[in-house]
Amino acid sequence: MELIRFFDDPNITHVDAVVEPRKDIEIINIELVLADAEQVKKRRDKLVGDMKSGDKKAVAEDAALAKLEQAFSQGKFALHAGLANEEKKMVTYLNLLTMKPILYALNKKSGGHNLDELADDRAERTYELIKELDGRYIFLDAATERGLNDVADDDRADFRAELGVSEDGLAGLIRGAYEILGLISFFTTGTDETRAWTIKKGSTAPVAGAAIHNDFLTKFIRVEVVSTNDLLAAGSWAAARESAKLRTEGKDYMVKDGDVIVFLHG
Missing domain, CATH: 1.10.150.300 (Obg-related GTPase Ych/YyaF, coiled-coil domain)
Structure with a gap:
C-alpha cells in the first residue's frame, strides 16, 4: 500500500x-x-x-x-x-x-x-x-x-x-x-461465536470449508447458506429458513462475499 x-x-x-x-x-x-x-x-x-x-x-x-x-x-x-x-x-x-x-x-x-x-x-x-x-x-x-x-x-x-x-x-x-x-470473507455462526473466514474469490464451498478444517473439504456433503443481509433482516437462522432465504448448495457452489454458511460433512 x-x-x-x-x-x-x-x-x-x-x-x-x-x-x-x-x-x-x-x-x-x-x-x-x-x-x-x-x-x-x-x-x-x-x-x-x-x-x-x-x-x-x-x-x-x-x-x-x-x-x-x-x-x-x-x-x-x-x-x-x-x-x-x-x-x-x-x-x-x-x-x-x-x-x-x-x-x-x-x-x-x-x-x-x-x-x-x-x-x-x-x-x-x-x-x-x-x-x-x-x-x-x-x-x-x-x-x-x-x-x-x-x-x-x-x-x-x-x-x-x-x-x-x-x-x-x-x-x-x-x-x-x-x-x-482477490479475497472475500464468509461467516460461520453459533450460539457463542460468529467468525469471519478469509478465502480466495471464486472458491467453491468445499475449498472454503478447508479454511476451517480439512474434513470440510475431503468429507464435504453440502452447505446451508444465507447472505448476511438476509440473515440480519430475518433475525435468526430459523426465521431465515422459514422465509426461504436459507438455501442448500452442493460442492460446485461458489461462495460469495458475506455468505453465512453451515457445513455438513461426513
Whole structure:
C-alpha cells in the first residue's frame, strides 16, 4: 500500500511545494523498481557459474530474470513484465516489491482542500495513472483514523459526524485490500461465536470449508447458506429458513462475499 497526500494545506509543507499526487506516485514507484532491479541483477550475477556448468534450471531462471530487467529498464513493474506462470514461480522467492498489486490510499484531510473537490485536474490525472498501473485506490483520512484510536467503538460514528467524515476509513482500507488481493470473507455462526473466514474469490464451498478444517473439504456433503443481509433482516437462522432465504448448495457452489454458511460433512 502507498499512502499518498491528496489535499492542499499551506500549513503543511510538501517537499516540492506543490501537491501533485501523480508525481508522488511516480517517484515512489521508480524507487520500488530500482530496488527490485538491483536485487535481480545480483541474482543474475550469482547464476553465471551455474549456467556455465550447464544447469538447466539456472538457465531458465536467468531467462525469467532477463525479462524482469527489460521491464525495469522501461520503468515497468515486475507485475507487468509478461512472465509466464512457471517463470513467476521461479522468482517468487525474491519477494519483489513490484510483483505485488498496489493499493493507493489517497489521504484526505477533514475540513481541508481535498483534491477531488477542487476545480483543477490533479485528481483526475492521479486516477488515470492508478488505472494504467492496474492499481486500486481508496480514500482515507489518516489523521482522523489515528485520532479514533483513543475513542470508544460506540462513539466513533458520532466523532466522524462531528468532523464531517461519513465513511469508516479503516473499513474502506480493508475492503480495498481484499479487492486488490482477490479475497472475500464468509461467516460461520453459533450460539457463542460468529467468525469471519478469509478465502480466495471464486472458491467453491468445499475449498472454503478447508479454511476451517480439512474434513470440510475431503468429507464435504453440502452447505446451508444465507447472505448476511438476509440473515440480519430475518433475525435468526430459523426465521431465515422459514422465509426461504436459507438455501442448500452442493460442492460446485461458489461462495460469495458475506455468505453465512453451515457445513455438513461426513
